[in-house]
Amino acid sequence: MSTAGIHAGWDAAEERHRALTPPLHTASAYAQPSHAAMRALFARRAEGFAYSRSGNPTTAVLEQRITALEGGIAAIAVASGQAATTIALCALAAPGGHVVASSRLYGGTIELLDDTLADFGVTCTFVDPWDLDAWEAAFTGSTRAALVESIANPGAQLVDLPALSARAHARGVPVVVDSTLATPALYRPGDHGADVVVHSATKYLCGHGTAMAGLIVDTGRFDPRRCPARWPRLTTPSRRFGVTFAHEYDRGGSGMLAHARAQYVTDFGTALPAASAQQILVGIETLDLRMRRISADARTLALRLADRPEVRRVEHPAVPGRPDAHLAARDFPHGTAGVFSLDLAGGEAAAEAFCDALQLWSLAVNIGDARSLVCHPATTTHSHLTETQRAHCGVGPGTVRLSVGLEDLEDLWADLAQALAVAASRQEPARAA
Known part of the structure; x- marks a missing residue:
């Protein structure tokens, strides 16, 4: 993993100046040697770069690197994790398809499924993961798809992906896994049955909160030709592009991603800027080291918090009584990342006091940064959901999400401990009878 994170997708010997790191290509367009060469690009008879809305040499290195890390066959880099999920689901389920999704998802993903994709005729059923x-x-x-997070945000719930994939594949349904929190350093969904993997590379893959990006990886398990009537846009000649995208599988590529890039990435304008791709590539070089350290520190903090009287519950796979503890032991030998949640006994008033009292932890809605972050999901990331939807996500008035960074463990604990002492003096006002 560490070797691929540094070397995959780039060979310095092939670059003109033998640069050890991929150059930053900021060009918006690329000159072609002839009219015939340009025509071949647009007719999809040749590979190359014409306009950066569809691809860029720097982002191509990132796509090759995440493909190698996930053990897939192809990848697309886009402008954000939300764009990655949107495009993956559009490619599989739009128009008019049905998605079955875990009820424990990032709030923005639930809104996407419940609102925006519904405008495309995509329906969704949420179930207990x-x-x-x-x-x-x-x-x-x-x-047309089953959607789940490998590690749920914010409660760090794990899913039995081999068992879920077996059930879905028996019905001909591809499995899409958002593996933002796990990253390939801790878990490769394709090894456990997933067909498609999406990432918000903004988080741990970047690692330093400096760039927005999303990634879609085809693991090579999905072939729409096994049930061509379900995916006619992939298995029949495209009216617009004049090709059958499923033929890409015969050349070792991904028909689904070829279709997604040609239509959705280009039409939605979700291309990843080259500068952002370069930031993600730099972050990936230290991914393996960071994830092991962060996972270990998060586990220690979660167990300490579980023993505090101010805390009603801690949601982390290491806490005794979690029904997914066996999955952590079986599938996550190097840890379960650094994002988990706690519920404060004093409700929202205690959560507000706790967040405001923190000095080292930063109050922000990002995760996966080198800096430790905290937020209150009920009023931020999950604030637009119904109360029932929040309950299904494990988000209540006193829920606080923590994202453990790379600061010293004891410094982080000291800050949490003093903030808990402040929160202990605050209680949710009693409701009138």
Whole structure:
């Protein structure tokens, strides 16, 4: 993993000046040697770069690197994690398809499924990620994808992906896994049955809060030709592009991603800027080291918090009583990342006091930074959901999400401890009878 994170997708010997790191290509357009060469690019008879809205040499290195890290066959880099999820689901389910999704997802993903994709005719059924029978019962003849997070945000719940994938594949349904929190350093969804992996590379892959990016990886398990009637846009000649995208699989590529790039990345204008791609590439070089350190420190902090009287509950796979503890032991030998949540006994008033009292932890809605971050999901990341939806996500008035960074462990604990002491003096006002 460490070797691929540094070298995959780039060979200094092939670069004109033998640069050890990929150059930053800021050009918006690329000159072609002839009219015939330009025509071949647009007719999809040749590979290359014409306009950076569809691809860029710097982002291409990032795509090759994440493909190698995830053990996939192809990848697309886009402007954000939300764009990655949107494009992956559009490529599989739009128009008019059905998605079955975990009820424990990042709030923005739930809003995407419940609101925006509904405008594209995509319907969604949310189910408990631990209830395999509920997943199977939700699948219909129009289901085009199952969506789950490898480590849920914010409660760090884990999913039995091999079991879920077996149920979905038996019904011909591809499995899409948002693996933002795990990253390939801790978990490769394709090794456990996933067909498509998406990342918000803004988080741990970048690692320093300096760039926005999203990634979509085809693991090579999905082939729409096994059920061509479900994916006619991939398995029949495209009216617009004049090709059958599924033929890409015969050349070792991804028909799904070829379609996604040609149509959705280009039409939605979600191309990743080259400068952002370069930032993500630099972050990935230290990914393996960072994830092991952060995971270990998060586990220690979660266990300490679970023993504090001010804390009603800590949601982390290492805390005794978690039903997914066996999955952590089986599938996550190097840890479960640094994002988890706690519920304060004093409700929202205590959560507000706790957040405001922190001095080293920064109050921000990002995660996966080198800096430790904290936020109150009910009034930020999950604030636009209904109360029922928040409850399904494990988000209550007293829930606080922590994202452990790379600061000294004892410094982080000292700050949490003093903030808990402040929170202990605050209680949610009693409701009138």
